[in-house]
Amino acid sequence: MNWNSPAEFFAMGGYGLYVWGSFGVTLVVMIAEPFLVRHRRSAILRSLRRERIAEELDQQ
């Protein structure tokens, strides 16, 4: 085990800013990207559903 206390873990031997800055931004990117892709999918699905409803109304 490398760390004796949580404080030591977060300090990263004085490299805290750099280590957590790297891992933090990577985590944010990897959460944001799938979220944006989901958003893109729901946008196209919404417009496809609208189109279907419009077609059904046309046929009536």
Add this chain to the structure above:
Amino acid sequence: MNNKIINWFRYASPQSFYPLAGRMVPWFWALTAAFGVVGLYISFFVAPTDAQQGEGYRIIFIHVPASWMSMFIYCVMAAWAGLGLIFNTRLSGMMASALAPTGALMAFLSLWTGALWGKPMWGAWWVWDARLTSELILFFLYIGFIALQSAIDDPRRADKAGAILALVGVVNIPIIYFSVKWWNTLHQGSTINLTKAPSMAQTMLWGMLLMALCFWMYSIAVALMRARAIILERETHTEWVKQLVEVKS
């Protein structure tokens, strides 16, 4: 024809690829999480402190996988783009477009984590070193590919223009890879290569490989999700899309 052989061309059509990709996505997310948890555990709790770089070296556990993926995704993207040019298949262009943003993000992460490593180790966020500059060019190639495609309204023409850009840009990949050999760079040489035994502790190597697998699975999962969205966008007026459960409900 022997009907026992899987017909791979079947999956070259968006209609059959769409549900297949949908079934694969959760599995790739599960693998991403599994490799990520084990990889992070090794990166922080098992791998020892580096003799020269202290704890700051732990950045490489994401820097190296992100850099590998940025180059690998570019090759896959260019291969799909090339297939699209040769066979004129619809899915190829969609796959290339689905990979580009993920590749761009990997290139960004490579540069970002590299800068955060460079500041304490070299004393500079950025230097115009061959490795760093060629990786920056890779990032711009991705951005150029995305911008070019979105500037052309007709998706088929956008695919063709993008494919040529992607294929020409492939020349940059060996430049990045060999830059540390060809030029006298500040960036350190490769820790892992195909001809020599790796020059690092076993546990560090395992942490890096597991994180690389995690990034790999992540890229596949997110690219498949994006490919599905792109298929819906481009196949809007086809009958099969209108018949989909998610559209009908």
